[in-house]
Amino acid sequence: MxxxxxxxxxxxxxxxxxxxxxxxxxxxxxxxxxxxxxxxxxxxxxxxxxxxxxxxxxxxxxxxxxxxxxxxxxxxxxxxxxxxxxxxxxxxxxxxxxxxxxGPPALLGTLLLPDREQDGEWADRLIATMIRFAAAA
Ligand SMILES: Cc1cc2nc3c(=O)[nH]c(=O)nc-3n(C[C@H](O)[C@H](O)[C@H](O)COP(=O)(O)O)c2cc1C
Structure with a gap:
């Protein structure tokens, strides 16, 4: 074997x-x-x-x-x-x-610009990420 x-x-x-x-x-x-x-x-x-x-x-x-x-x-x-x-x-x-x-530009691109119609979960995740960004700024 x-x-x-x-x-x-x-x-x-x-x-x-x-x-x-x-x-x-x-x-x-x-x-x-x-x-x-x-x-x-x-x-x-x-x-x-x-x-x-x-x-x-x-x-x-x-x-x-x-x-x-x-x-x-x-x-x-x-x-x-x-x-x-x-x-x-x-x-x-x-x-x-x-x-x-x-790297950072590619990451933001994939996060912000989905290449196909996305479900509501994606928008929820994006908003959660933006809240974390806002809290860290
Ligand atoms: C975040 C980070 C990731 C790294 N990833 C790799 C890797 O995947 N492969 C690699 O050969 N070296 C990588 N390196 C470089 C190694 O730390 C190291 O400088 C290199 O392998 C040469 O090894 P030496 O210093 O023992 O000669 C990375 C360095 C950093 C800071």
Whole structure:
């Protein structure tokens, strides 16, 4: 019997040290380098940069994900790295992406400009998000 190798997945959030001018460009450069290393390690995943915070999912062999996290945790471009969830998963969720990336403009675009007719739940979620923005402003 051929057994599929286990997929190990990890989700963390951190606080950005790149939230000034030039931060977006620095993150894009970092993503370009990260894609090469992830591809060579067989790691896939996604990164969201929301100016003040990063959220990242990494998935691959346990060894590869651990090796990457050792680099990522000591990276001075962010701080307070908090692993939210980690463990084996049945299958990769980002198998087409060495590192899918969404920065602030893309995030706002997807949040505000739905590309199809949306249900009332979407409007409720948007209003709830706007209330949180207003409270934080
Ligand atoms: C938020 C954030 C996410 C990162 N994600 C990755 C990644 O997915 N893959 C990667 O190779 N490097 C990533 N890096 C860069 C690594 O921290 C590190 O600089 C790079 O892998 C080189 O490793 P080294 O410093 O051990 O040589 C990320 C850095 C930050 C700040």
């Amino acid at each position: 051929i057994r599929k190798p286990m997929v190990y997945a990890l989700l963390y959030v951190s606080q950005s040290n790149l939230d000034g001018p030039g931060g977006l460009g620095a993150v894009k450069d970092m993503v370009a380098a990260a894609r090469l290393r992830n591809a060579s390690l067989g790691v896939t995943g996604a990164l969201i940069f929301a100016e003040s915070h990063f959220v990242q999912v990494l998935e691959g062999s346990r060894e590869a994900v651990d090796e990457l996290m050792r680099s990522i945790e000591r990276d001075a471009r962010h701080r307070d790295v908090r692993i939210v969830r980690e463990g084996a998963v049945a299958a990769r969720r980002f198998s087409g992406w060495s590192l899918a990336y969404a």
